[in-house]
Amino acid sequence: MIKLTNVTKIYKTGVRALNDVNLTIEPGEFVYVIGTTGAGKSTFIKLLYREEKATSGKVEVVGQDVSKIRNSKVPYFRRNIGVVFQNFRLLPKKTVFENVAYALEVIDTPRAEIRRRVRATLELVGLEDKVNAFPHELSGGQQQRVAIARAIVNRPKVLIADEPTGNLDPETSKEIINVLLRINEEQGTTVLVVTHDQKIVQEHKRRTILMEDGCINADTSLGGYDL
Numbered sequence: 001m002i003k004l005t006n007v008t009k010i011y012k013t014g015v016r017a018l019n020d021v022n023l024t025i026e027p028g029e030f031v032y033v034i035g036t037t038g039a040g041k042s043t044f045i046k047l048l049y050r051e052e053k054a055t056s057g058k059v060e061v062v063g064q065d066v067s068k069i070r071n072s073k074v075p076y077f078r079r080n081i082g083v084v085f086q087n088f089r090l091l092p093k094k095t096v097f098e099n100v101a102y103a104l105e106v107i108d109t110p111r112a113e114i115r116r117r118v119r120a121t122l123e124l125v126g127l128e129d130k131v132n133a134f135p136h137e138l139s140g141g142q143q144q145r146v147a148i149a150r151a152i153v154n155r156p157k158v159l160i161a162d163e164p165t166g167n168l169d170p171e172t173s174k175e176i177i178n179v180l181l182r183i184n185e186e187q188g189t190t191v192l193v194v195t196h197d198q199k200i201v202q203e204h205k206r207r208t209i210l211m212e213d214g215c216i217n218a219d220t221s222l223g224g225y226d227l
């Protein structure tokens with residue numbers, strides 16, 4: 001599903017954010033990416049949805065060589081990938097329903113289909129009773145659920161969450177991780193969670209990739225590494 005082969009990323013400033021990274025993530029995996037600030041976690045995920053391009057090496061996502069996708073085709077490619085951020089990034093003047101429906105409207109989904117899929121997705125994230133609320137009427141955890149619903153409503157193969165619990169208290173963080181786990185288990189979506197939250201990683205043990213100075217320093221799937 002995701003394969004990096006000898007991937008290096010050097011920014012224009014000369015910073016080497018990723019240094020010869022090799023990694024494979026299989027379809028349906030749930031993976032944490034952890035590491036100190038500046039380790040290269042965000043750079044890694046930006047390469048996956050073509051927000052940045054690798055300086056050298058090969059990045060493959062859903063069978064495509066990401067650096068070879070033409071700029072005009074990038075929006076189509078991105079339909080395979082849902083992304084959730086720490087700061088939710090919802091449209092403030094749109095309701096919960098509209099925020100989630102928007103992702104389907106831009107790809108010309110028929111109205112009845114939009115209604116059906118938005119409702120089913122809001123149910124999956126436990127927000128069926130907030131369909132008509134506006135983002136400012138919701139708690140942080142509820143806003144993050146809306147962001148997750150928006151990211152998965154068109155059934156992407158990969159869901160990437162960059163510090164999804166960074167602004168949330170421990171109890172709410174746990175709920176958000178449970179939602180991500182449910183999506184992984186019920187829909188078979190490959191899920192990547194970048195997090196600083198050691199507690200979450202310990203509580204719901206899944207494959208964990210530790211990044212340091214642009215390298216993968218440990219990977220629990222390779223064994224011999226107990227966090």
Ligand SMILES: Nc1ncnc2c1ncn2[C@@H]1O[C@H](COP(=O)(O)OP(=O)(O)OP(=O)(O)O)[C@@H](O)[C@H]1O
Binds near residue numbers: 011013015036039
């Ligand atoms: N657009 C950019 N231009 C130049 N350097 C950058 C850019 N983005 C990131 N960097 C640098 O690349 C390195 C890796 O950054 P990255 O954001 O990938 O780390 P991170 O592990 O996600 O950190 P954090 O946990 O703080 O988000 C850092 O030294 C950072 O300063």
